[in-house]
Amino acid sequence: MARIVMKFGGTSMAGIERIRTVAARVKREVEAGNQVAVVVSAMAGETDRLVGFCREASALYDPREYDVVVSSGEQVTSGLLAIALQAIGVPARSWLGWQLPIHTSDAFSRARIGTIDTEALDASLARGEVAVIPGFQGVAEGDRITTLGRGGSDTSAVAVAAAMKAERCDIYTDVDGVYTTDPRIVPRARKLARVTYEEMLELASVGAKVLQTRSVGLAMKENVRVQVLSSFTGDDAPMADxxxxxxxxxxxxxxxxxxxxxxxxxxxxxxAKITLAAVPDKPGAVASVFGPLAEAGINVDMIVQNIAHSTGSTDVTFTVPSADLARSLDVLGQAKATIGYDKLVHDTRVAKISVVGVGMRSHAGVASTMFTTLGERGINIQAITTSEIKVSVLIEEDYTELAVRVLHTAYGLDAEVEAA
Amino acid sequence: MARIVMKFGGTSMAGIERIRTVAARVKREVEAGNQVAVVVSAMAGETDRLVGFCREASALYDPREYDVVVSSGEQVTSGLLAIALQAIGVPARSWLGWQLPIHTSDAFSRARIGTIDTEALDASLARGEVAVIPGFQGVAEGDRITTLGRGGSDTSAVAVAAAMKAERCDIYTDVDGVYTTDPRIVPRARKLARVTYEEMLELASVGAKVLQTRSVGLAMKENVRVQVLSSFTGDDAPMADxxxxxxxxxxxxxxxxxxxxxxxxxxxxxxAKITLAAVPDKPGAVASVFGPLAEAGINVDMIVQNIAHSTGSTDVTFTVPSADLARSLDVLGQAKATIGYDKLVHDTRVAKISVVGVGMRSHAGVASTMFTTLGERGINIQAITTSEIKVSVLIEEDYTELAVRVLHTAYGLDAEVEAA
Known part of the structure; x- marks a missing residue:
């Protein structure tokens, strides 16, 4: 008998008809002899509605009360799925974050999961019940409800899978897997049968929006096998395994x-790209740029420091998330005297293109292929960063699709097209 | 320093603007030096929405999961009111049923409040915080969420007031008090400054829908002073006391x-009125009628048994709530052989008119005045019941307004109209 965790997102829980479809799918796994825990999101749109209420009540809302309000969305869907399961003869009960309990830190509205007690859960599974667990929520010391931040339900599912030593954590989502690249840009993109945690982290963090990054990191740490599959296939679809x-x-x-x-x-x-022109070329200059940004909690990504001008100054270029651009400019403006730069320019019309693969650890030439391929198409590279399994370049935004397509072909990722 | 409980219904909590109005009202009581607990309902319409989901998921829903789902409505408003209070400088926090906790029976979806722990609540009030408590919910043994049944928030408020030994429980509602009768029928109805628990119970149970009956019973038992007042008066209204x-x-x-x-x-x-014609006039006959109804949980109200016919049979007439009529007819149909009646007739076009007052304990002639007054207007009385402080008659529904008006005048309840 295998233990599995199934996770369904907001689209799958949007309304009773869809919840019934989810219940039918869960029933098949139970009938196949599995012990099943289901982690659910709130109905699509519900969390936004609840967050909207909190913001309207006060721009500076108390995150503890915010968590009381927004955690209710998953509370509702977990109760409803339990009812829908019982209606088709599957014993089930809901376990709210504080009931299990799922212990978290007290960083309200962005808490981190600590331990999950499994005594009650194990007993429930042993009785043959499906455990329906609201994602996104937990409980901090002092018995107060916490939430994990947006997209936290994936993380809940992986954490539950780790705690109950599940064989697999199936994440049902509105895509049917992870592709070599965005199929809307490259129709010949291929679905990957397997991908490593490290690759998934790089793919997710640079824009392949399938799984919340945090959940992948947790899966890697806890060694949870995560499967991404489509929630839109019918009753006659093959079993998840x-x-x-x-x-x-x-x-x-x-x-x-x-x-x-x-x-x-x-x-x-x-x-967004930010360039500080003519920063003094002396020890401590770079620290004076990035220290204030770090203090403001802004994640700086690609950094390029040009060689010094003959005037004893240098240009520093880096990227920040677009959402943090205004705040970054503000922080840097205030630090102008300390840093001593001449000019501050920014550009949001940039895109980061990354090639990812654990294979590059043992193969040279990956970066070189990338630069050559882009160069042949006249695409200028504004910045470069590399990691052990990733090479990223910053280019002008208008060239995004072209760059993705030519690289997809250059690395031999295009699916073979069958002869008609 | 007085302790008071303020309770706001769904209309008062319908949207952030109204919640802000509630917060302002709470702030005034705090600034007057009171320690305040606020009990809130879900936003108007929200409980119906959640109940609808449960019914749609399964007609035979598990009441334990139903309680998980529907209790979320008050969870949301309690968090939002806490945020709104903090936004205007009033320290506040929400206390969910399981956090306080409010212990209840395990009769899910219609639980009864047992004890309320006040240790944490007392400490919170002593710190100067307003305690915001979702009405309608509690927790049963085994840490499962319960709800008290529709309208249970009034009961929550009274129970909290009793537990914290509040000086007063102020119920803010969409009427501004209890009137001598329905002002829509009798424009000269007067608002009562004071009414006893017993009178309120009789008035509430016979149709003056101001407070949930159960909450009045609890207030009487616990000797909680309850004030009914309007939630629609402005900021410049006098203080609640x-x-x-x-x-x-x-x-x-x-x-x-x-x-x-x-x-x-x-x-x-x-x-609705039900008449069983020609029931055998023998010992046990009445029991055979009302036994099955009691087993089906149907509350029988007015009962009239006519004197026996010369044939050795009698007619039995009684009333049941209209909502239970179909089920009552079903139960009685099945018991026809056992009871041995000849014919079963029913009538929904009836109304019960009641005169209520503790004063009638020491005064004779109240019933007589009622019968005379109605008789003079040609209103036929189909059944009569009396209690120590109430006389009720059943009449044809079309005469309802006329009966109420003439009785209001006959008992001297009409307000004096000031000379223009």
Whole structure:
């Protein structure tokens, strides 16, 4: 008997008809002999509605009370799914965050999961009940409700899977897996059968919006096998353990045959470029730029420092999330005297293109192929960053789709088109 | 320093603007030096929405999961009111049923409040915080959420007031007090300054829909002074302790000067009359009629048994709530052989008119005045019941308004009209 966790997002829980479809799907896993915990999101749109109420009540709302309000969305869907399961003969009960309990830190509205007590859960599963667990919520010391931040339900599912030592955590979503790149840009993108945690982290953080980044990091840490699959296939779809979704696993599970040099190409248009012109070229200058940004909690990504001008100054270029641009300019404006730069310019019409793959660890030439391919198309590279399994470049935003397509072909990722 | 409980219904909580108005009102009580707990309902319409989801998910929903779902409505408003209070500088926090906790029976969806722990509440009030408590909810043994049944928020408010030994429980509602009768029928109806628990119970149970009956019973048992007042008066309204609402108190608080023979006239169109013709006139016959109805949980109200016919049979007439009519007919149909009646007839076009007043304990002639007054207008009385402080008659529904008006005048309840 296997233990599995199934996670359904807001679209799957939007209304009773869809909740019934979810119940039918859960029933099939139970009938296949599995012990099942289901983690659910709020109905699509509900969390936005509740967040809106809080903001309207006060721009500076108390995050403890915000958590009381917004956690109610998942409370509702977990009760409803339990009812829908019982209606088709599947014993089920809901377990709210404070009932299980799912212990979290007391960072209200963005709490982190600590431990999950499994005594009651184990007993319930042993009785043959499906455990329906609201995602996104937990409880902090002092018995106060917490939430994990937006998209936290994926993280809840992985944490529950780790705590109950589940064989698999199936994330049902509105895509049917992880692709080599965005299929809307490259119709010949291929669905990946397997991808490593590290690759998924790089793909997710640079724009392949399938899973919340935090949940992938947790899955890697806890070694939880996560499967991404579509919630839109019908009752006659194959069982989840044979479904052609994408399995996110440790590198050791990827065979040599499967291993590709490059796993995928990601793009991200939500970055903004900032350049400080003529920063004094002296020790401590760079620290004076990035210290204030770090203090303001702004994540700086790609950093390029040009070689010094003959005048003894240098230009510093870096990117920040577009959402943090205004705040970044404010922070840097205030620090102008300290830093001593001449001019501050910014540009939001940039995109970050990344090639990702654990295979590049043992192969040289990946970056070189990238630069050559882009160069041949006349695409200028404004900045470069690399990690062990990723090379990213910053380019002009208008070239995003072209860059993704030519790189997808250059790395041999295009699916073969069958002869008609 | 006085302790008071303020209770606001769904109309008062319908949207952030109204919640802000509630917060301002609470602030005035705090600034007057009171320790305040606020009990809130869900936003108007929200409980219906949530109940609808449960019914749609399964006609035979699990009441434990139903309680998880529907209790969320008050969870949301309690968090939002806490935020709105903090926004105007009033320290506040929400206390959900399981946090306080409010212990209840495990009769899910219609639980009864047992004890309320006040240790944490007392400490919170002592710190100068307003305690915002969702009405309608509690927690049963085993840490499962319960609800008290529709209208339960009034009961929550009275229970909290009793537990915290509040000086007063102010129920803000969409009427500004309890009237001698329905002002829509009798424009000259007067607002009562004080009414006893017993009178309020009779007035509420026969149709003066101001407070949930159960909450009045609890207030009587716990000796909680309850004030009914309007939630629609503005910021410049007098403070609640000087507001001209209606105070519901023990009989000992009513002075002789205030005491009236009759306090009010109530009417109720939600009853249906059932007559069993030719029931055998023998011992046990009546039991065979009302036994099955009691087993089905149907409350039988007015009962009239005619004197026996010469044939050795009798007619039995009684009323049930209109909502239970179909079920009652079903139960009686099945028991036809056991009871041995000849014919079963029913009539929904009836109304119950009641005159209520503790004064009638020491005064004869109240019933007689009622019968005479109605007779003079040609209104036929189909059934009569009396209690120590109430006389009720069943009449044809079309005469309801006429009956209420003539009785209001006959008992001297009409307000004096000032000369223009």
């Amino acid at each position: 044979t479904l052609p979704g994408t399995m996110i696993v440790g590198e050791e599970e990827i065979t040599d045959v499967e291993r590709q040099l490059i796993t995928g190409i990601a793009h991200d248009k939500n970055e | 000087t507001l001209p609402g209606t105070m519901i108190v023990g009989e000992e608080e009513i002075t002789d000067v205030e005491r009236q023979l009759i306090t009010g006239i109530a009417h109720d169109k939600n009853e």
